[in-house]
Amino acid sequence: MVVYWQGLRYKSRYTSHNRKRIPIFLVSLVLNWSHCKQHNPHFFIWYWQQCGIDFRFQFLPCVLAYSTVSGVNGPLVILDNVKFPRYAEIVHLTLPDGTKRSGQVLEVIGTKAVVQVFEGTSGIDAKKTACEFTGDILRTPVxxxxxxxxxxxxxxxxxxxxxxxxxxxxxxxxxxxxxxxxxxxxxxxxxxxxxxxxxxxxxxxxxxxxxxxxxxxxxxxxxxxxxxxxxxxxxxxxxxxxxxxxxxxxxxxxxxxxxxxxxxxxxxxxxxxxxxxxxxxxxxxxxxxxxxxxxxxxxxxxxxxxxxxxxxxxxxxxxxxxxxxxxxxxxxxxxxxxxxxxxxxxxxxxxxxxxxxxxxxxxxxxxxxxxxLTMPNDDITHPIPDLxxxxxxxxxxxxxxxxxxxxxxxxxxxxxxxxxxxxxIGEGMTRKDHADVSNQLYACYAIGKDVQAMKAVVGEEALTSDDLLYLEFLQKFEKNFIAQGPYDNRTVYETLDIGWQLLRIFPKEMLKRIPQSTLAEFYPRESAARH
CATH class of the missing domain: 3.40.50.12240 (Rossmann fold)
Structure with missing residues (x-):
């Protein structure tokens, strides 16, 4: 049984004579002031205690309702004459047609509260909208x-x-x-x-x-x-x-x-x-x-x-x-x-x-x-991607x-x-050559991009043999390494093997970011079958 009286809640549980729990009938009785004048509530409490009802007292949160909306500005509602509003407090708004909306207190200035309405402020009538301050923050059921x-x-x-x-x-x-x-x-x-x-x-x-x-x-x-x-x-x-x-x-x-x-x-x-x-x-x-x-x-x-x-x-x-x-x-x-x-x-x-x-x-x-996030105008210096x-x-x-x-x-x-x-990455997590392969692929791809830009200026005939190797690597890297199907699920070991296949375009002497011990183990073509 739950009884409300003068802001207090009485929680009770029926028990039998042998103190075993029996099914509880949920009953709610509200005693208002007019009822209290005719019947002494202490009599009811004494009577229920004689029936074996255990009482526990808890104060209920006080919910205050206001109809003092002074203005609507975009997604915000401004209320006046609010008693003790709190920052981040949840507010329930009831529109004239009975529609319910929720908001949150963004700013408190004396008795004035600025409420951010989550569902938007369209249709809110400042004179006929009622607002309830719940006294609680925004919580979500999980x-x-x-x-x-x-x-x-x-x-x-x-x-x-x-x-x-x-x-x-x-x-x-x-x-x-x-x-x-x-x-x-x-x-x-x-x-x-x-x-x-x-x-x-x-x-x-x-x-x-x-x-x-x-x-x-x-x-x-x-x-x-x-x-x-x-x-x-x-x-x-x-x-x-x-x-x-x-x-x-x-x-x-x-x-x-x-x-x-x-x-x-x-x-x-x-x-x-x-x-x-x-x-x-x-x-x-x-x-x-x-x-x-x-x-x-x-x-x-x-x-x-x-x-x-x-x-x-x-x-x-x-x-x-x-x-x-x-x-x-x-x-x-x-x-x-x-x-x-x-x-x-x-x-x-x-x-x-x-x-x-x-x-x-x-x-x-x-x-x-x-x-x-989508960068406006492909601008990576825009405040959103920048921050x-x-x-x-x-x-x-x-x-x-x-x-x-x-x-x-x-x-x-x-x-x-x-x-x-x-x-x-590395030994024990992926493979010991992972970091070296990644660094070398980065270096070769960056040089290939520079060579491609230089080719547009001086022409392919002016490029050296090393430059032509970097151009070949650039094309195959984008075609074989970066490009893959939307349902092509490569393991990290397959990815590293593809990287080694691309690096074999260069002679060992040009792979300066990979230690000699790693080159000796992974550079030979037949090693790809072992890993």
Whole structure:
């Protein structure tokens, strides 16, 4: 029995004479002030105690409702005469037609509160809209049953399934991870893509974005990584997803329906939909909703990784849409803009998202982040990719020139980088020649690009024999190493063998970045069959 009286809650449990529990009948009785005047509530308490009811007292949170909306500015609602509003407090808005919306307090100035409405402010009547201050922060229900489900940008199911039976309610802002409890990422994730595995290896728990642009196949690359990602084993095998408790959390912000349908159908076709949780904020959904979508996804990923001990791959697309939503809120608040109109705190805000990747001591799970962002006008110096590059541990650069030449995946390895590659490769993890092969391939490809530019000026007749070797390497590298099919899953050992085949174009004397002992073991052609 639960009884409400004067803001107190009485929790009771019926018990029999032999003190064994019996089924509880849920009864709720509300005693208002008029009732209390006619009947002494202490009499009811004494009577129920005689029936064997145990009382426990808890104060209920006080919910205050206001109809003091003074203005609407973009995605913001301004309220006056609010008693003790708190920063980040959740507000429920009831529109004149009964529609419910949610918001969050962004700013408090005395008795004035600025509320950010997640579902947008269209249709809000300042005179007839009621606002309830809940006294709580934004929490999301999390459960392992969220895998295989599709949610909108606010975390509500849109797959015609039931609401999630929550195992816990977690703050979407997450909890800061003690740096001392972090585990340095040392296990390489095999993606099956040679340009990544061979030259920009990804470690489990790393955050590495895909820098792309409009019209480039970044979605196809991300889907291929989801299909093929696994852990490299010493036995030259890759762990199976089921044995590794692999899960994918996908968050889309401002994407069109075609992109959302592409990812969903791809997950279903390769049989991994049961291990995927999708959060979809489409282009026609409220812009302001994009601010909470990645945080909902990361909160779910943290629960799956640290409570359910799964290895979670988080894909966030498109972070450019998220940054533009941040700029819209900043402009509505009339804050001083930074570069290109983006708020000055965008670096800090992006860090609150990217820094939630990693591994934690005492937990077997991990969170690997692959955010996708489209660079406006292919400009890598734009504030969004510029600040992202400072926070993350490298980047995978999708190149338009390679795409125009029908090379898939069009990954340009020269501006690409993986800062944690050195700790995830080598003897005992991949192969002892991995780092040397990668360095030599980088050097030869960079020289080949310079020779190609020089050829356009002086002509092929003016090139030396060494220059012609670099040109041959350049063509075969892009054709045989970078280019591969969307369903071509290469192991890291196959990738290294392809690299050696390309390096054999040069005589041993020209391979200056590989030690002589490694050359003696791997350079002979017959060694390719042994490895």
């Amino acid at each position: 459960s392992e049953d969220m895998l295989g489900r599709v949610f909108n940008g606010s975390g509500k199911p849109i797959d015609r399934g039931p609401n999630v039976l929550a195992e816990d309610y977690l703050d979407i802002m997450g909890q800061p991870i003690n740096p001392q409890c972090r585990i340095y990422p040392e296990e390489m994730i095999q993606t099956g893509i040679s340009a990544i595995d061979g030259m920009n290896s990804i470690a489990r728990g790393q955050k590495i974005p895909i820098f792309s642009a409009a019209g480039l196949p970044h979605n196809e690359i991300a889907a291929q990584i989801c299909r093929q990602a696994g852990l490299v084993q010493k036995s030259k095998d890759v762990m199976d997803y089921s044995a590794e408790n692999f899960a994918i959390v996908f968050a889309a912000m401002g994407v069109n329906m075609e992109t959302a349908r592409f990812f969903k159908s791809d997950f279903e076709e390769n049989g991994s939909m049961d291990n995927v949780c999708l959060f979809l904020n489409l282009a026609n959904d409220p812009t302001i909703e994009r601010i909470i979508t990645p945080r909902l996804a990361l909160t779910t990923a943290e629960y799956l990784a640290y409570q359910c001990e799964k290895h979670v791959l988080v894909i966030l697309t498109d972070m450019s849409s998220y940054a533009e939503a941040l700029r819209e809120v900043s402009a509505a608040r009339e804050e001083v803009p930074g570069r290109r109109g983006f708020p000055g705190y965008m670096y800090t805000d992006l860090a609150t998202i990217y820094e939630r990747a990693g591994r934690v001591e005492g937990r077997n799970g991990s969170i690997t982040q692959i955010p996708i 992202t590059g400072y926070i993350t541990e490298g980047q995978v650069y999708v190149d338009r020139q390679l795409h125009n030449r029908q090379i898939y995946p069009p990954i340009n390895v020269l501006p690409s980088l993986s800062r944690l590659m050195k700790s995830a």
